[in-house]
Amino acid sequence: MNALPRQKLVVIGNGMAGMRTVEELLAIAPARYDITVFGAEPHPNYNRIMLSSVLAGEKQVDDIVINPRAWYAENGITLHTGDPVVAIDRAAKTVTSANGVVVPYDKLLLSTGSKPLMPPLPGLDLPGVVAFRDIADVEKMLDAAEAKQRAVVIGGGLLGLEAAWGLKRRGMPVALVHLMPTLMERQLDVEAGGLLQKDLTERGLHFFTSGQTEEIMGAETGRAQGVKLTDGREIPADLVVVAIGIRPNVDLAKAAGLDINRGIEVGDDMATSDPAIYSVGECVEHRGQIFGLVAPIWEQAKVCASRLAGRDDAHYETPPLSTRLKITGIDVFSAGQLAAQDEADEELVYRDSARGIYKKLVIRADKVVGAVMYGDVADGSWYFQLIREKADVAAIRDRMIFGQAYADTTCKGHAGGVNVAATSDDAQVCGCNGVSKGAIVKAITEKGLTSLDEVKLHTKASASCGQCASVVQAILTHVTGEVVDAKAAGMCGCTDLSHDEVRREILHQGLKTQDAVRQALGWRHADGCAKCRPALNYYLLCAWPSEYVDDYQSRFINERAHANIQKDGTYSVIPRMWGGLTNPTELRAIADVVDKFKIPTVKVTGGQRLDLLGVRKEDLPGVWAVLGKAGLVSGHGYAKGLRTVKTCVGSEWCRFGTQDSTGLGVKLEKLMWGSWTPHKVKLAVSGCPRNCAEATIKDMGVVCVEAGYDISVGGNGGIELRGTDHLVRVTSEEEVLEYCGAFMQIYREEARYLERTAPWVERVGMDYITKRVVEDAEGRRAAFARFVFSQNYAQIDPWAERASGEVDAHEFKTLAEVG
Amino acid sequence: MQDWIKIGRVEDIPRLGARTVQTDKGDIAVFRTRDDEIFALFNRCPHKGGPLSEGIVTGKVVVCPLHSWTIDLETGEATAPDEGCTRPVDSKVVDGLVWLKLESAKKVAHG
Numbered sequence: 001m002n003a004l005p006r007q008k009l010v011v012i013g014n015g016m017a018g019m020r021t022v023e024e025l026l027a028i029a030p031a032r033y034d035i036t037v038f039g040a041e042p043h044p045n046y047n048r049i050m051l052s053s054v055l056a057g058e059k060q061v062d063d064i065v066i067n068p069r070a071w072y073a074e075n076g077i078t079l080h081t082g083d084p085v086v087a088i089d090r091a092a093k094t095v096t097s098a099n100g101v102v103v104p105y106d107k108l109l110l111s112t113g114s115k116p117l118m119p120p121l122p123g124l125d126l127p128g129v130v131a132f133r134d135i136a137d138v139e140k141m142l143d144a145a146e147a148k149q150r151a152v153v154i155g156g157g158l159l160g161l162e163a164a165w166g167l168k169r170r171g172m173p174v175a176l177v178h179l180m181p182t183l184m185e186r187q188l189d190v191e192a193g194g195l196l197q198k199d200l201t202e203r204g205l206h207f208f209t210s211g212q213t214e215e216i217m218g219a220e221t222g223r224a225q226g227v228k229l230t231d232g233r234e235i236p237a238d239l240v241v242v243a244i245g246i247r248p249n250v251d252l253a254k255a256a257g258l259d260i261n262r263g264i265e266v267g268d269d270m271a272t273s274d275p276a277i278y279s280v281g282e283c284v285e286h287r288g289q290i291f292g293l294v295a296p297i298w299e300q301a302k303v304c305a306s307r308l309a310g311r312d313d314a315h316y317e318t319p320p321l322s323t324r325l326k327i328t329g330i331d332v333f334s335a336g337q338l339a340a341q342d343e344a345d346e347e348l349v350y351r352d353s354a355r356g357i358y359k360k361l362v363i364r365a366d367k368v369v370g371a372v373m374y375g376d377v378a379d380g381s382w383y384f385q386l387i388r389e390k391a392d393v394a395a396i397r398d399r400m401i402f403g404q405a406y407a408d409t410t411c412k413g414h415a416g417g418v419n420v421a422a423t424s425d426d427a428q429v430c431g432c433n434g435v436s437k438g439a440i441v442k443a444i445t446e447k448g449l450t451s452l453d454e455v456k457l458h459t460k461a462s463a464s465c466g467q468c469a470s471v472v473q474a475i476l477t478h479v480t481g482e483v484v485d486a487k488a489a490g491m492c493g494c495t496d497l498s499h500d501e502v503r504r505e506i507l508h509q510g511l512k513t514q515d516a517v518r519q520a521l522g523w524r525h526a527d528g529c530a531k532c533r534p535a536l537n538y539y540l541l542c543a544w545p546s547e548y549v550d551d552y553q554s555r556f557i558n559e560r561a562h563a564n565i566q567k568d569g570t571y572s573v574i575p576r577m578w579g580g581l582t583n584p585t586e587l588r589a590i591a592d593v594v595d596k597f598k599i600p601t602v603k604v605t606g607g608q609r610l611d612l613l614g615v616r617k618e619d620l621p622g623v624w625a626v627l628g629k630a631g632l633v634s635g636h637g638y639a640k641g642l643r644t645v646k647t648c649v650g651s652e653w654c655r656f657g658t659q660d661s662t663g664l665g666v667k668l669e670k671l672m673w674g675s676w677t678p679h680k681v682k683l684a685v686s687g688c689p690r691n692c693a694e695a696t697i698k699d700m701g702v703v704c705v706e707a708g709y710d711i712s713v714g715g716n717g718g719i720e721l722r723g724t725d726h727l728v729r730v731t732s733e734e735e736v737l738e739y740c741g742a743f744m745q746i747y748r749e750e751a752r753y754l755e756r757t758a759p760w761v762e763r764v765g766m767d768y769i770t771k772r773v774v775e776d777a778e779g780r781r782a783a784f785a786r787f788v789f790s791q792n793y794a795q796i797d798p799w800a801e802r803a804s805g806e807v808d809a810h811e812f813k814t815l816a817e818v819g
Numbered sequence: 820m821q822d823w824i825k826i827g828r829v830e831d832i833p834r835l836g837a838r839t840v841q842t843d844k845g846d847i848a849v850f851r852t853r854d855d856e857i858f859a860l861f862n863r864c865p866h867k868g869g870p871l872s873e874g875i876v877t878g879k880v881v882v883c884p885l886h887s888w889t890i891d892l893e894t895g896e897a898t899a900p901d902e903g904c905t906r907p908v909d910s911k912v913v914d915g916l917v918w919l920k921l922e923s924a925k926k927v928a929h930g
Contacts, residue, residue, distance in 0.1 A: 527835065527853055530875040530882035530889075553835040557873040557884040565884055569870045815838035815849060816826040818921055 006034050009308065010095055010105040012085045012252065014039025016048055017281025017297045018111030019067055024305030026075055032309060035077045036103050038095070040084035041134055044069050048134075049294055049432075052326050055138050055166030057509055057520075088256040090274055107276055107308060110253055110264060114246035114282035114292070119154075123216030124242070128224030132163040132243040141241065145170035149238030152176070152227045154213055156183040158325060160243035161196075164205055165327045167241070169520055175206040175235050177213055177227060179244075187323040187334045191351070192358050192374040199330055199356065203522045208233065216240055248283045248290055263290045268315040270304040280304045286316065293321055295431045302434070322384045322431055324377070329496040329522060333380035336387050337362045337370030345369070350401045359401055366394040379403040381468050385427055429475070430468045435461040437475060444479045452476060491752075492531035494523045499535065499752035506543050514540065514551060528554075535753035538640065541676055542748050545790035552808065558638035561811060562798045563620055571620060572613040574637030575627050576673065579647045579665035579685075580608035589630030593623050607644030607682060609635055618812050624799035633673075633797040640754075641676045642683075645669040646694065650687030650704065657687035659704035664733055665693075668702075671737055672744060674795040675787075678751040678760075681744070696724045699757040700740050705729075709736050713743055713769065714761030722758045725766045728774045742780040743773050745787035823911070823918045829855055832917070837872040837881070842921060847908055848872035849917065850881060850892050857917050858892035859910045865890075865903025 009025075011018045014037050022035060039045075043065070050064040072079040080101060087096045094104045116131035118124055130140045141163070144151065148171055153164040156178025168174045182193030183200075197207055211229045218225035226236040248263035259265040259273035263285030270278050280300040282291055291297055296318055306314035322335035340347050340362055350359040355375065361383065362370030367390050371383040382404040386393060393400055425438030443449060443458045452473050456462055462469040491499045502521065511517045514536045518528055528536065533554035540548045552560050563571035575590070590610055594602055601613035615623055624634075636643060645668050648654065650661030665685040672683070684695040685702040695701030697717040701724050703710045708731035712724035727743070730736060746769075751760040761769060773780050801807040832838045832851040839862055840847045846862040848871045858879070862872050869885030879892045889898040895905040909920035 525878055527877040529877050530887070533875060533877065553833060554875070556875070561873070565870075565873065567867070567885070569868075569873075810831065810833065810838065814841050814846075815831055817841040818824055818826070818843075818919075 007032060007106040008104055009033035009035045009107050009109065010103050011035065011037045011109045011111060012088075012095065013109075013111035013113055013281070013283075014041065014045050014079070014081065015111060015113050015281065016045070016066070016294065017113070017301060018109060019045040020298060020301035021109060021111065021280050021304045021308070022075075022077070023067075024301050025308050028305060029309035030075075033107070035075075036105075037072070037077055037079050038083060038085045038097055039079070039081045041136075042082035043135055044072070044079070044081065046135070049326075051132070051135070051138055052162035052166050054135075055132075055141060055163065056169045057166075057505070061135060085252060088252060088277075090256055090277070093276065105276075107278065109304070109308070110272070110277060110279040110283060111281045112249040112252055112283045115249045116242065117245040117247050118242055119213070119244060121213055121216055123218055123224065126216060126218050126222070126224045128218070128238060129216055129240045129242065132159055132241055133246075141167060141239065142170065144239040145172050147238075148172060150175075150236060151239040151241060152235050152237035153241045153243060154227065155242065155244035156180065156207075156209065157186065157243070157245065158184060158323065159245070160241070161200070162326055163241050163243050165200070165522075167239075168203070168205055169522060171516070171520055172239070173206075174204075175208060175237070177208045177211040177229065177235070179210070179212055181210045183207075183209070184325070184332070187338070187372075188332065188374070189338050189360065189372050191360070192332065192334075192372050195356060195358055195374045196325075196330065196332060200327075202524060204519065208235065246282060246292055248285065250283060253279070253283070261285050261288075266316075268303075268317070269307050269312075270300055270316055271307065278304050278308065286318065289318055293323065295319065295321060295434070298432065298434050320384070320387050322380065324380070331373070331375060331377040333371065333373040333377035335371050335380070335384045336368075338372055339370070348397075348401045361401060363393070363397070366392050366397070368393055368400075378470065381429070381431075381471055384431065385423075388428065429471050430459075430461040433460040435459050440472060440475050441479055444476060449476070450480060491535060492529055494518070494525050494528050494532050495521060497521055502536070503539050503543070506539055512540065512544055512547060513549075514554065534640075538676060538678065538753050542790070545793045559640070560808075561617065561620065562634055562638065562802065563615065563617075564638045566613065568614075569617075570613075571615045571617055572611050572637070573615050573620070573623055573627075574605065574609050574611045574635040575632035576635035576669075577609045578669050579645055579662050581662065581666065582610075585630045586632055589627055589632060593626040596626065597623055599623075605637070605644075607637075608646050609637070609644060611637070618814070621803050621805065621812050625803040628797075628800050628803055634799045636673065639676070640679050641674070642669070642672045642681050644682055645672075646682070646684040646698070648685075648687045648692035650685075654687055656690060657704070658706050659687060659709065661685040661687035661693065661702075661704050664702065664704070664709075664736060667733060667737060668740060671741060671791075674797075675744065675748070675791060676794060677744070677748055678753050679756040681747075681757065683740070697721065698724065700724075700743060702736055702740075707731070709733075711736060711739050714758050714766075716756060716758035718756075720758070722762075725761060725769075727766075727770065738780065738784050739773060741787045742783040743769070745783040745790075746772055748787070748790075749783075821920050821922060824921045825916055825918050827917055829857065829912055829915050829917055832857070835876045837874075837876065839870075839872045840919065844922060846870075846872070847919065847921075848881075849910065849919070850876055852876065852879060852892070855912075857910050857912050859908035859919055860890070860892065860895050861906045861908065863905055864888055865895075865897055865905050866901065871905065 045067045047064040047066050050059055053059040083097045083099045085095045085097050094102050096102050116133045130137050151167045151172045151174045153160050153176045164174045164176045182190050183196050184193055214228045214230045216224050217228050224240045228234050250260050250264055253264045254260050264272055264279045264283050266272055266279050266284045266286050272279050281297050300316055303314040303316040320336050325332040344364055346363045348361045357375035360372045361368055368386045373380055423437050427437050429437050440459050440461050449455050455472055462472045509520055511520055517536055537551050537554040557565050563573050597619045599612045603611045605611050645665040647662045647665035651657035651659055681699045683700045684693040684698040686693040686695040687704050695703050697715040701712050708729055710729050712726045715724035716722045747757055826840050834851055837848045837850045847859050848862040850858045862870050864871055864883040866888045869883040871881050873884045874881040880889050882889050888901050895907040897903045911918050
């Protein structure tokens with residue numbers, strides 16, 4: 001077969017719609033065209049939908065690039081970035097760019113996108129006023145956020161809310177002005193819009209609804225200074241973001257004489273009034289409709305590519321659309337009709353105001369034609385599927401509002417979750433990218449995919465808005481037959497973020513106080529709660545050992561008072577006995593303090609120390625003063641920190657001892673005392689494999705042997721008995737200290753608060769621990785160095801500080817006595 | 820009869836913390852919120868008598884240090900699903916000084 005001579009395709013616009021069309025075209029007719037692409041922005045093709053995630057600090061610009069420059073090169077595409085086309089000569093069939101590049105075409109694709117809608121307001125051209133449209137806008141907003149200035153966002157639709165939330169997460173005070181009485185009125189009904197506003201208000205955004213902007217103030221200073229509303233209200237601001245909407249960018253098409261209404265008019269074949277010129281995306285108008293969401297645009301790209309490939313059977317039809325808000329922790333979903341329009345329509349409503357959940361289905365002739373959901377959107381994609389498939393729902397009508405699992409349980413006798421087995425292969429799972437269940441199943445089986453990320457990579461399902469991720473995950477589980485680790489739950493009722501996500505953000509955003517964390521990450525309660533506060537306090541202390549100021553009100557009483565509270569409200573005091581050793585001076589001091597303060601009980605603990613039980617709180621500083629004179633310091637018997645290092649007598653006394661286990665235990669304890677950790681940590685060193693110190697049920701255990709030291713980790717003698725896993729055998733005490741210190745630091749940095757080493761080791765796996773601590777020598781030394789550094793700030797005896805009367809004195813005194 | 824009795828300054832109580840006042844009817848815990856609101860409760864958790872003054876204060880609740888019951892600072896009521904109540908004590912702040920409404924006092928001492 002003779003190859004056809006290649007034709008020339010020029011694409012104006014390097015955005016999502018244009019490049020998606022090119023991708024589709026390359027997939028079905030890779031050799032048909034020589035392709036040239038012009039883009040006005042200096043960047044390669046990126047995912048504009050994710051700009052709000054970049055603004056919110058959840059993604060970097062590099063993360064949202066769809067096709068890097070290498071992709072253009074690999075596919076033989078000539079790319080001109082930062083060089084917009086300024087003229088089309090339809091007679092000569094050429095385009096001319098701003099830089100004077102002239103390229104002839106056989107077929108031309110216009111994907112010039114949209115421009116931000118800018119109302120005719122005085123002050124709009126002042127510095128400090130931006131739109132929310134491209135990477136350059138986001139960079140301007142981030143600069144303002146850096147300086148922690150005040151922001152006003154004009155526009156309470158999707159775009160405006162995402163801009164406002166992104167700036168809020170960056171630490172700016174944000175006010176939002178919206179023309180209508182409720183937010184997102186085109187996607188949400190009044191009820192759901194009200195819930196949304198309530199939630200966002202609780203997260204610290206300020207709203208001016210029914211607010212019409214009269215002018216942007218700042219004439220005198222020459223910079224935007226605030227926004228004035230027609231009712232006289234004035235809102236001060238250093239940054240004003242205008243995000244009221246978009247309008248098709250038709251300038252070039254208009255100048256070329258194409259038919260234009262609101263957008264560039266296209267037929268069902270995506271051709272403009274000139275049959276050599278096609279158009280897709282936000283710049284087009286199809287049957288009176290213009291587009292701002294990505295799902296219909298993917299469909300346009302498919303039809304357009306098919307036409308460009310010379311096929312004539314593809315027709316574009318606007319599909320039903322669904323909307324979701326990309327604000328972490330706020331779940332909003334809507335699709336189709338928002339409300340009953342006449343008597344033929346019925347509404348099913350479920351409202352649980354205590355839990356902030358609202359669901360509404362609009363039904364016409366036993367078919368779902370609309371869904372609005374707030375707070376719980378797990379079933380959004382199911383309702384959306386029912387809408388698209390125009391499914392008859394008469395049989396499940398009485399229970400469908402409770403969700404698919406419930407509807408299925410009662411009607412098909414099977415329980416729980418998304419019923420992926422019963423879903424047909426051509427059911428669309430990912431609305432953004434038009435991926436069917438069948439395509440996902442095929443990719444999983446043919447390519448042997450095992451994770452959600454891989455499925456995303458290979459099929460693009462859930463790679464855009466992520467709304468269908470749980471369904472994709474369910475399909476993966478169904479096909480592979482494995483239960484894949486679900487997302488960890490949020491750390492407490494104040495946030496939906498998991499412990500790991502919070503820790504990542506603390507480092508990533510450089511958050512250094514609890515208030516900064518709660519503000520930047522959108523905590524629901526300004527104070528946090530008794531669950532998250534101790535965790536945040538620990539995470540910040542671990543992340544910034546030299547900078548973070550401990551918040552003692554966020555510590556449980558034991559750590560705040562540096563003694564263990566007992567059932568009657570008295571306290572117990574355990575001084576440190578290094579490696580289990582003591583001497584006459586220490587024992588005398590203990591005896592003296594027991595006499596002096598009439599302490600009722602002295603007990604040997606499981607960790608080879610003496611516990612003085614029944615001390616009254618107000619006596620604690622006095623008890624510590626007596627103990628301190630004999631050189632005794634806090635044993636941290638109350639702490640999420642290093643507790644004991646249990647030892648046997650080893651080679652110094654024992655017939656079988658192979659090494660100086662007592663001496664090594666003391667060295668380990670001197671290295672590690674005072675360190676705060678996710679949960680309590682206990683160590684032991686045994687002098688021989690008889691293991692008298694029970695080292696193999698400790699967080700870290702060392703068993704001395706003739707050839708050196710066996711280090712094992714992850715043991716627990718507590719609630720759930722677990723023997724340690726062997727980590728490594730080393731030959732010197734120095735190595736023991738380095739390996740144990742490194743393990744300790746990695747545990748400190750990566751385990752979740754209140755997670756002991758045993759469950760942590762089981763969760764991440766011994767392979768991982770071995771890789772980090774044993775195989776990666778450089779990483780081990782670096783972790784050890786970080787541990788030693790942080791110990792500079794931790795090894796301060798809290799008892800001596802408080803016995804001096806200069807630290808937390810009020811903690812141990814009553815405020816007043818009355819009567 | 821009950822009188823308003825001055826027990827100390829607002830700053831004597833740590834923010835998001837508590838101090839205690841000893842009376843012959845039992846200890847009273849006096850709490851201070853983030854916004855410097857002052858609340859007072861008898862210092863016994865309705866569950867097992869835990870000292871509420873030692874709990875973590877957040878918003879307008881305190882979490883008992885013994886078994887993590889959550890007690891409302893305004894009413895002394897335990898939060899569902901737990902049930903029980905510890906007696907609240909009337910308090911007021913005037914010119915930065917904290918007053919409690921208590922049985923007539925023989926003496927007032929500052930700590």
